[in-house]
Amino acid sequence: MKRLTTLAAAAALLATGAVAQELYAPNLAYRTGPFAATGIPLMNGQADYFTLLNERDGGIGGVKINFDECETGYSTEQGVECYEKTKARAIVTQPWSTGITLQVLPKTNVDEIPILAPGYGFSPMADGRVFQWAFNIPSSYWDGASMILNYIEQEDGDLEGKKVAFLHLDHPFGKEPLPFMEAKAEEKGFELLPIPVGLKEMQNQSAQWLQIRRERPDYVVMWGWGAMNAGAITEAVKTRYPMENFYGVWWASHDADLNLVGEDGAGYKAISWSYPNLEAPLIADLKEHVIDAGLSQTNEEEMQGVFYNRGLVISMILAEGIRAAQEEFGEAEITPTQLRWGLENLEITDARLEELGMTGMVPPFSTSCADHTGHSGGWMLEWDGEQFQKVSDHLMPETEVISALEKQAAQEYADSNAPWPVNEECNVGG
Structure with missing residues (x-):
């Protein structure tokens, strides 16, 4: 029902002439440097997912996603430069390095922009009460x-x-x-x-x-x-x-x-x-709308690999956060603060994965104000x-052992970086 509401809201925007331009979601990529071999398939998967949404669906909620890349070479110094260069228009920052993440972590409290670091970064970022703007969905180190x-x-x-x-x-x-x-x-x-x-x-x-x-x-x-x-x-x-x-x-x-x-x-x-679920409907859609249309940098061998498919999952997480925020606030052109709410309210169920054509590509998980990771688990x-x-x-x-460690380490981080803003309205169950 909420997704129908989103479509109706997007249609209303078009009807009134208030056409949404784009949502700027830059990626601090590393297609060069000593880690390029692993970065390239991940970046290709990420980019292809948003290209698919833009080409097949016209974006999300009627607005296209600008998935610009700022090249860091996996350098912390270059990563911070990319963050500063892109933050003014961005609804999110994707640092793609634990080193870069640690450097921009305190900046995001001031800039009020979410960090999305799927499966990497500082594990205590799971504590949303202390790390209000940081997300390491769906699993921490x-x-x-x-x-x-x-x-x-x-x-x-x-x-x-x-x-x-x-x-x-x-x-x-x-x-x-x-x-x-x-x-x-x-x-x-x-x-x-x-x-x-x-x-x-x-x-x-x-x-x-x-x-x-x-x-x-x-x-x-x-x-x-x-x-x-x-x-x-x-x-x-x-x-x-x-x-x-x-x-x-x-x-x-x-x-x-x-x-x-x-x-x-x-x-x-x-x-x-x-x-990788190579039989997933998503893969067929990618081939039709992105690969065969010449809009991708990937190749057939890479598409079958773990990293390209992980890139697809990573962009799905961001896309679902955007979608959740649009539905909650009734706006296509969401703000970084609204995206934070979306990332805090993800419900990636088996049913939703089936709707997305991604069955079996990631375990179900959910996030909350207190839990910025989701702790999805995984497979060997x-x-x-x-x-x-x-x-x-x-x-x-x-999860119980890890949660206790997260809270202790998060508090130690906040104490050593005082004054550090804490979301007092965010309780353990929220």
Whole structure:
């Protein structure tokens, strides 16, 4: 019923001559630099989803989306420059780096513009009371670490007395899961062995894998990105580390990285809150309205991969936030503040995913004033030598444990950055 109301409102705007121009939703992209190989398919998926909405539906609620890209090269300095350059007209900022996210986080309180950081950024951003303008929908890094450890326990038994190597990019992104991993190591009685990989070492990790050979951990959990993932997977094969004991975060589930080793990489796993459903009606619509029309930079191989399809899910989240805000406020040209409300009131159900033609591409989730993540859970994917396959049912993180950590860390952040505005009207249930 509400969607019919939105269409009626858009029609009324057209009838009165008050034609909406566009909604500016810039993306701080990284198609260049050391992480370009992973950035390109994600950016292509994101852009194609909004191109589809613009071409097939005339936009959202009668207004087209300007999905402009500002190139950062994954540089924090360039990312902040892009934020400053785009914020005046933008209804949202999409930083695409934990480093950039941390830099713009305090700025958004002043500028009052939502940060949308799907599946990345500062995990305590889930606490909407403290981080009023930040969203890391649909899963946080602490969610990912929880699901990986839970899966290992389900499959292999107790972690007590085991050794878990944490191979991570020496960058805010790579360090983000450490507080949760350290807490779980103490609770579960396993030894956590952090192994950092510097930006200059991503393609040559011989020292790190020499340490892994020497320490002989029971499991390796990788928080990698870009060239680091390909380097680690290649080294794991070279050193004959058992791939079935090698796990990665969702940003370490890029098909191209595993294609480098093919069959030798079989058994490698990565947690993921998205999954390609190549039979989904959305894919057919993309081919008809975007790909065949020559409006995309993607190719057939990339379209089948995890990252391109994750890009589609990411833009769906933003589009649904826009749609929710339009419906609530009866306006096509929403403001950043109204979009914040939309992102706080997402209801991505199985039924809605079916309507969107995206069944099976992301688990259902909802957000609220207090919960800016949604904690959707995900699936464990495994490389079979040719592609990633789901090897688990829907997995969920330890939300109670994580919620307590989020609130503690959020309060510590607010205290150390005082005076920090807090939404006192936002309660735990709201």
